[in-house]
Amino acid sequence: MRARMTPAVLIFGGLIIFWVAFTPVVIVPTYVIPDDPSETWDARTELEQRGREVYIAEGCTYCHSQYIRPQDWGIGADRLAKAGDYHQDAPHLLGSQRTGPDLSQEGGQHTNDWHLAHFMNPRSVRPDSIMPRFEYLGEEDIGALTAYMQSLGGVEADLRMAYQYKVRDDVIAAYEAGPDENIQYLHEQVPPGWRPLPNPYPATDASLSRGEKVYQSFCIGCHGPVGDGMGQASEWLYPPALNFTTIRRNLWEDKYIGGILYYYIMNGVTGSAMPYFKHELESEKIWDVSNYVAKYFIDWDDSNMEPVGVHSARETPGEGENSPPAREVISE
Ligand code: HEC
Ligand code: HEC
Incomplete structure (x- = not known):
């Protein structure tokens, strides 16, 4: 007997395939992975939460992800993502596009004034950037967005920020001294x-x-x-x-x-x-x-x-005492 593609077979078959995929990918993890905070998780302040809402409203997630995978070590990852990093996040903002860099460890990578310039006009600090300008958001929303950016990375971001603030006073004092x-x-x-x-x-x-x-x-x-x-x-x-x-x-x-x-x-x-x-x-x-x-x-x-040089096949031999030696022509 041959199976026939009747509407009933299509519908039931489709449902079976759906559940076979949905159970291990969604249902099992929901119950098996505990919703405990990771060691770096940190509750958001009101301002950071406000910034997160601006982030969602502006669609930043269409260009930026917020998770680091094992294969990202090659592009300078700081830390791999853990489930507990996203404790209480609803909706999560993992994202799937990386038109821009991953932002899950953004906190403390730059100072607040860098972020201000970058949001006002990304090309001012990154001449080749294709990120849109967010000048129209105004000072308040840009401030909230910046606070949210500086919170990404939890406790580790807080440590980086604390270091930025600690050194900042000295940097400014030196600049003002002349x-x-x-x-x-x-x-x-x-x-x-x-x-x-x-x-x-x-x-x-x-x-x-x-x-x-x-x-x-x-x-x-x-x-x-x-x-x-x-x-x-x-x-x-x-x-x-x-x-x-x-x-x-x-x-x-x-x-x-x-x-x-x-x-x-x-x-x-x-x-x-x-x-x-x-x-x-x-x-x-x-x-x-x-x-x-x-x-x-x-x-x-x-x-x-005082000529110095590197001894490698890539470098052109120089004249000085310390430059790479002229390459000998190897003939057979
Ligand atoms: C059209 C895609 C696009 C959108 C939308 C976008 N970005 Fe970007 N973003 C980029 C690109 C590309 C870069 C890398 C170049 C640069 O630094 O400007 C970037 C860089 C960044 C950086 C710097 C990361 C680093 O440390 O170098 C931050 C922070 C950032 N974006 C935040 C945001 C926020 C917040 C929003 C929403 C308000 C947003 N982006 C919207 C494409 C985008
Ligand atoms: C976002 C703005 C920004 C960008 C982009 C930037 N710089 Fe700087 N740079 C600064 C600031 C701010 C200082 C420190 C000023 C101070 O402390 O007075 C600085 C300081 C420096 C110093 C220290 C010089 C010394 O003798 O102490 C060097 C070198 C330098 N920048 C080179 C570069 C180069 C090369 C690039 C591009 C690859 C670059 N900078 C990109 C803002 C920037």
């Missing part, structure tokens, strides 16, 4: 091992062109087209981005600037809007943009002082 005092303060914070580190990659034309591209994509909105800190974002930032031209006259102690620039581009200036770029820029790009900033804005060129 440009020279500010550079001295900033350079004193760089660990001693980094300060004498020269840029190992010479400022070749190729390196400077690559550095210019990085500068235009990541830095120009804050530090400005001529490196004086008067980029578009300066209106919303305090302290504003550093004026690179004030660095040179304070280099009396430092022979090289490469290690200092590298350190700050990699780690950011905690307490200020200067972001860390260790997740986005690979080593070569950080050295390239350091070359660009050093040469055009600070008027300083480590590689001309």
